[in-house]
């Protein structure tokens with residue numbers, strides 16, 4: 055057994071992948087982190103205070119992990135889901151009824167709920183440890199955008215099952231946009247934007263119309279939300295997460311007393 | 313809890329044949345969770361937690377709390393009305409939210425209390441003690457991450473196998489469900505719709521929340537409390553965030569999920585969601601109070617004149633109050649922060665405070681709007 059292991063470890067294939075020995079010496083532990091693009095997100099050495107669960111609550115890490123799970127399960131769901139008013143409900147229903155022990159939709163839905171919770175808790179912990187204070191002000195701001203994106207991801211995904219819950223929750227949510235000052239047709243100031251008796255802002259061109267590509271939550275909204283949910287927001291979020299992690303390191307690692 | 317268990321064991325739950333004690337508890341819970349009492353008692357609770365933080369940060373206190381909460385939960389679970397709401401699969405996360413927010417609030421408070429005591433004795437904080445040591449990422453950090461990840465995945469898998477994701481009837485734009493609720497994470501804002509018009513609750517306040525969050529690092533000029541839990545070194549910041557996050561945001565999500573039923577009427581946790589429960593609308597505008605009640609005249613027709621009292625009150629609140637307190641009460645703060653920071657802070661803070669003010673006025677004098685100009689969709 056040991057021989058076999060050694061044989062594998064000495065082989066050209068293994069050595070081409072792992073350019074260091076078993077990470078039990080300082081040199082190899084350093085190399086293990088430095089030579090791996092994913093682990094390389096971390097510094098080689100970290101302050102002991104920063105890795106305690108009672109300090110970080112692991113919430114940033116879990117948020118990121120949930121993002122990965124959601125990407126994976128979402129990808130699988132995309133194989134079976136067609137974002138049209140006729141097919142959307144049918145496809146989701148079929149996933150539920152025809153897949154024995156299907157957990158992809160469940161993991162995606164419960165994971166999405168959880169991600170919202172973990173982002174909030176992450177922000178809570180960052181606030182309570184004062185980790186937004188210099189030099190981390192900018193990273194806090196990147197975080198705020200990530201928070202908004204997480205909510206938007208969840209919000210756009212909420213519509214996709216195309217059942218009563220979905221359509222009406224999005225209706226209630228987007229109804230707010232009607233009341234945007236100046237830009238919504240029921241918002242204060244919108245009436246001022248008229249010229250010679252012609253309103254510039256009405257139900258057919260205000261911000262809500264732009265969000266939904268229609269006067270109500272219909273097929274146009276479904277497609278729009280689908281594209282944003284599956285492509286637009288994840289791309290932006292992934293990019294900003296890269297910035298976020300990079301900045302955690304550049305700002306001196308997880309915060310600790312100076 | 314003993315009692316809860318006793319009822320459970322004797323099978324005495326259920327709405328129909330409640331014993332006097334069970335009925336009493338349920339009635340009390342329904343009474344206490346009514347929005348006015350809910351908000352006031354949570355503010356008092358938060359104040360008490362901070363004031364007696366030494367006591368509340370003890371391990372046995374949180375243990376007893378969760379034991380009691382679990383006991384109550386088991387007891388409540390027998391009630392058909394409570395059961396009907398709590399067992400909706402999409403409400404499971406709200407219970408997780410409730411438990412985790414309370415637990416982590418407690419944890420942070422505990423660490424803050426310990427750190428503050430250490431600082432008082434001249435010792436380094438918990439974090440300070442450990443931050444001098446450096447450890448290798450591999451294995452120390454990577455293993456923690458790996459263990460978290462595996463346990464977490466296992467939990468998520470079990471949850472996913474046990475509870476199937478729901479799907480309701482196909483979308484029908486003609487049939488409005490009652491209640492129509494926004495996704496749960498926005499229910500705090502939907503709750504504010506009771507007190508404010510959509511352009512404030514749905515547009516202005518969310519924008520201010522985002523802007524305000526972004527501004528926090530630039531407004532908080534206190535250099536202390538960076539990288540460790542503490543209360544004494546930044547009491548205002550901590551209390552502010554608890555009130556904003558735990559009370560206004562999280563607890564209103566919970567209120568909106570469990571206690572708001574058809575027509576957004578309030579229902580106690582043990583109350584049946586009756587479609588026909590109507591709450592009388594007796595709210596009165598400030599202009600009516602001023603012209604009709606105070607001066608005994610009919611309200612003027614010209615909207616700007618009619619709403620002058622509210623306009624003046626709000627202009628005074630937003631424009632006169634900041635420089636006034638800046639020159640007097642908060643002189644020191646202005647000196648520390650500078651004019652720009654102070655004004656941005658005051659503006660955001662006054663919006664934040666306007667929420668409880670409006671709530672309070674609604675509950676006490678049924679105030680509807682400070683400024684009510686439906687002609688221009690401009691109601692504050």
Ligand code: HEM
Pocket residue numbers: 110112113114115117118121173176177180185186190193194195196197198200201204295298302307308309310525
């Ligand atoms: C998709 C959302 C997010 C992801 C995946 C994420 C991930 C992370 C991770 C993995 C860390 C390392 C430390 C830790 O786990 O606590 C971190 C740190 C940090 N995050 Fe986030 N985060 C997100 C959202 C946010 C939000 C909403 C905020 C604040 C509004 C924020 C502000 C910060 C700051 C300031 C740090 C540095 C903290 C320190 O050094 O102690 N992040 N984030």
